[in-house]
Amino acid sequence: MTLRVQILKDKFNQSLGLPFKELLPESVIVQALDELKIRYKRRLFDPIVTLWAFLSQVLDNDKSCHNAVSKIIAYLAGQGVEIPSSDTSAYCQARARLPEKLLEKLFGKAAESLSEKVTAEYLWCGRDVKVIDGSSVSMPDTVENQSCYPQPKSQKAGCGFPIAKIGVIFSLATGAAVALVIDVLNIHDIKLARRLYQFLNPLDILLGDRAFCAYADMVTIKNLNCDAVFRKHQARTTSMRKGKIVGDCDKLVTWHKPKKCPQGLTESEFAALPLSLTVREIYYYIIIPGFRTERVSLITTLLDTTTYPTLKIVQLYYQRWQVELDLRHLKTTLGMDVLRCKTPSMVRKEIYIYLLAYNLLRSLMWSAGTTYGTPALRLSLQGTRHHFNNFIPEFLAASLTQCHQLYRTLLKVIVHKAVPDRPARNEPRVRKRRPKAYPLMTKPRNELRKQLQTA
Structure with a gap:
């Protein structure tokens, strides 16, 4: 168990940790756990692994828990250790154990x-x-x-x-x-x-x-x-x-x-x-x-x-x-408009994770902008997320020296995706794309099913 946890921490630190090393390193997470006096058992999904997996989940286009667990399995598969079950129950329980205060x-x-x-x-x-x-x-x-x-x-x-x-x-x-x-x-x-x-x-x-x-x-x-x-x-x-x-x-x-x-x-x-x-x-x-x-x-x-x-x-x-x-x-770029969690406590945690992921992307944009002399607010957040997600497999396969070179390259390509400044831009408030001609739901779903059965 200890070996698998360390492998996952190394993987997440290599893929997520390097770009965000100044903003959210493992030491900051450990310090927050100590300040809140949070104690946890030695298990695969400890708070640090769970937090990194949760962040990776909201940054991905596929935000399902199954996709997050699949990444965990893929990280462990090539290390010659026992892989966990593909069932998402353990990961979901670990997310629920994460304190909201943390x-x-x-x-x-x-x-x-x-x-x-x-x-x-x-x-x-x-x-x-x-x-x-x-x-x-x-x-x-x-x-x-x-x-x-x-x-x-x-x-x-x-x-x-x-x-x-x-x-x-x-x-x-x-x-x-x-x-x-x-x-x-x-x-x-x-x-x-x-x-x-x-x-x-x-x-x-x-x-x-x-x-x-x-x-x-x-x-x-x-x-x-x-x-x-x-x-x-x-x-x-x-x-x-x-x-x-x-x-x-x-x-x-x-x-x-x-x-x-x-x-x-x-x-x-x-x-x-x-x-x-x-x-x-x-x-x-x-x-x-x-x-x-x-x-x-x-x-x-x-x-x-x-x-x-x-x-x-x-x-x-x-x-x-x-x-x-x-x-x-x-709400639109990262997808926070429609949350996925089914309890109020998890909803609040999901919102905090989204804002944390958003700030991590902003930190990456800030580093790119200050390094290459481009205003950080003019950089594309969607483009930054795309580049970051696409660079993760390369970070995982690279040595430490190569990781730093990849990081510099990542910053350089982020700067290439700048949003043009268009002052006083105006567009008509109309939609060209026609929505589907389905009626809105006006009755609960169980009543609508009964209507189908009696029709």
């Missing part, structure tokens, strides 16, 4: 490790910018998932899927996910955001859309010694006559504390809010064809017009769209 901790360590690589040249006006947004993911329709993450009320029982809401903070410099919270679908984005503020570092700038632009939140962010740039909430009216003009389409305005305690705040939190807050309002017009919004009003706590000119803040908010691309990479 994956959460490793995700945090990976995000922190990548953030430490950001130098001053990649900052905005000398400040680190974080982008916040919310999204949702669906999962198998099981009783456990439905009880924890209920489907939308508009769907009939048995005709929908459980859906979880996620709130994520991304780094604007690296594109990596920095923090994550998971909750039910009907929770408001701002409630998720209030659980994410604890992950901000002093002097960070938080960038977000108008869902996060609330008086209490602006105060909270300032109390953390951070700043915010949000689009103005649609419920707030704009008055051109109020405020101190500090530039073209730029003024300082005073916000007053709400008269009633908003939902989501306790009475003590509401009482602690200051009576007023000075913010900066910037408004501009968009004349690009295809853009839905014609006028944009921004609210920011960056009051110094010399250090943070109007145009720079407008350009910064334009980059907020990057968070939409990051979420699309997670």
Whole structure:
């Protein structure tokens, strides 16, 4: 058993470990296990082997447990040792034994490790910018998932899927996910955001859309010694006559504390809010064809017009769209949109593994970009995943010296797959591909089967 485990660790370290050696080496995993005081038996699927296999599983196009176990068997087959059963039960049980806190901790360590690589040249006006947004993911329709993450009320029982809401903070410099919270679908984005503020570092700038632009939140962010740039909430009216003009389409305005305690705040939190807050309002017009919004009003706590000119803040908010691309990479490119696990605990673990794998790819893109002088955010994440997966067999067959040469080659080909910069690109919001003409499910499957039998 010990020999087989060591063989698997060597294989995973050779195939996955080298590209990600700086971000998630075995020593970091062992340290996290020790910090959480996790004890485990000596078995084939120990936490380290299981974690690497889980990561390999979500990075692959075929995300089945059978494919993951097949890789384990293939790694051991050529070593002259006893191969495990092709049944996936042992691997699935090992995944279930992985503590959720372990994956959460490793995700945090990976995000922190990548953030430490950001130098001053990649900052905005000398400040680190974080982008916040919310999204949702669906999962198998099981009783456990439905009880924890209920489907939308508009769907009939048995005709929908459980859906979880996620709130994520991304780094604007690296594109990596920095923090994550998971909750039910009907929770408001701002409630998720209030659980994410604890992950901000002093002097960070938080960038977000108008869902996060609330008086209490602006105060909270300032109390953390951070700043915010949000689009103005649609419920707030704009008055051109109020405020101190500090530039073209730029003024300082005073916000007053709400008269009633908003939902989501306790009475003590509401009482602690200051009576007023000075913010900066910037408004501009968009004349690009295809853009839905014609006028944009921004609210920011960056009051110094010399250090943070109007145009720079407008350009910064334009980059907020990057968070939409990051979420699309997670949900569409990596396939996190539809999860596979059948219990809430495993669903949360699967989400953390996806974000961990995403950060590992981002670290690879960062290494490639900084090594060969190409902006990391312009590199293709899908192309990076393709190259990485295709290089794995070569890593497994190579010596240590050859592995380092292969690694340099991998970085070079990743740089070749750059996404062109197409500013102000616009496309009509239509679909050319016709969907299949099947009706939507409006009754549970067992009722539909009975209809077929009686027809």
